Amino acid sequence: MKGYALTVALPKGRLFEKAYRALTSAGLDLPQPQDKRAMFFEKGDLALLLLRNADVPTYVDLGIADLGVVGKDNLVEAGRELYEPVDLGFGACRVSLIRRPEDHGPIRRLASKYPHIAELWLEQKGLSADVIKLHGNVELAALAGLADAVVDVVETGTTLKKAGLEEREVILKSTARLVVNKPALKLKAGRIRPLIERLREG
């Protein structure tokens, strides 16, 4: 954003605390978000934006934020041209193909929060199926018969088992990544490059 030396986009939710800590201990003097309902904070020449996970790549790609933290799952889903120089290691999860134990037939309908990842997987397997975009409770789509398979995030797998579903294939392993806007990495190398180096030493 104009008027700030550096604008940082962080995801609200489960990645936030660790992302915030990683960046501050790497020397970035980020503002402390006091009011949890606010979305924008500033401190000195730094601005901090709190966004939904899936929106982080958009803000960084379009240069509103110079850098951000986002899960690899959302990064692949966004399909945007960003630099992703550091694997921050936390927020581990996997995006997997999930079906009911009794389902073994061809996949005709695939439901997912990640339609792009689902399409990429289908393409890679040489399969064709209708992909349905859902916004939550994706397991239900398989249980209720909306789709004959779903692509969803799995953290431990216990929720899945409880729901009576099976994880059939790991499509993508995800951890949190530092993402950087392409021109910003070059134009603000003086600030971003040392940050990347410290995060890598991490």
Add this chain to the structure above:
Amino acid sequence: MRPEGTRTYLGPEARAREALRSRLLHLFASWGYQPVELSALEPFDPAHPNAESAFKLVDKTGDVLMLRSEFTTALMRALAEAGALSGVARYRYAGPLWLREAPAELGRLREFTQVGAELVGVSSPAADAELLALAWEALEAAGVREAVLELGLPSFVRDLLEAARLGPEATERLRRAVDKKAVPELAELLDAYGVRGRVREAILALPDLYGGREVLAEARRYALSERAKLDLDWLEETLARLEPGIELLFDLGMARRYDYYSGLTFRAFSPAHGFPLLGGGRYDGAMVPFAAGFALGLERLIEATGAAPTAPERYLAASPEIARRLRQEGQVAILGHGGDEDALLAEARQVGARYVVFEDRVVEVEG
């Protein structure tokens, strides 16, 4: 309803676009670059770099056509068709391009305008230096503040990746990881493919070879092949020919389209804008033996520079003779449609003219 990703321009915006476009073309012309006009309709060709993302139309013969999506390919094909590839030639162009797939976001339109220059029939550091200098002057002419030219050397990346001796698919995955500076993925891939030693070290260093001129010295340490060394020599000779004052950055990890670009590539950034304002490079052998060039994005330049030029003063002339005289003096004269003085004054207010010029006097319009 207007199609997504298209715009129309009126008033100051249209004026700014016209002025900028002609300023850039005038600059290219003053460097000896010749005008070309290229058709917006092209035969569909699956080998075209934008074959997938271009707009397609069906001709009355049933043949598929594409809307022009890139000037360089169009120009090189036109030159090849006309048998106009002997000797050194300089070309300039300006016009709209169309891409079906580009999302309609900031600076990413589906219908956009580029102004560019190509230097054909010569391949040398001097030719590359000429294009860089011209690109820099174009940025100045456009009024871009704090512009930076960033230089890349995709052939250097290609040479290092080829040193790993992997198949095309593995090499392409490495290339993508290098281009995204995704060092974690890159390390994982190199492990998976069993790439070790100096080659691994060099490929892993690529994503971080960005910054000022010090990058070139660092790159020397990783130049494994004779060809990679020659690539760096070429780049340094090009730099030696540049006049001081051009702000330069380097990124030797830029790895886009290295099967197309044979040498130097470059783009321009400005802190005011999140996208490159200009892009170009050398593509010897891609379509013609020797050629390099660059293009500026008109919409992005306007966004990065902002200010629209003020409209020139307009005069309302009471007769055709007066109008002609004013125009000969270089003024903008609107021909008054007549009536008495009151009618002309009213008309002047309507068309935004500040003065009405009669045979014997000039009346300033009030309000």
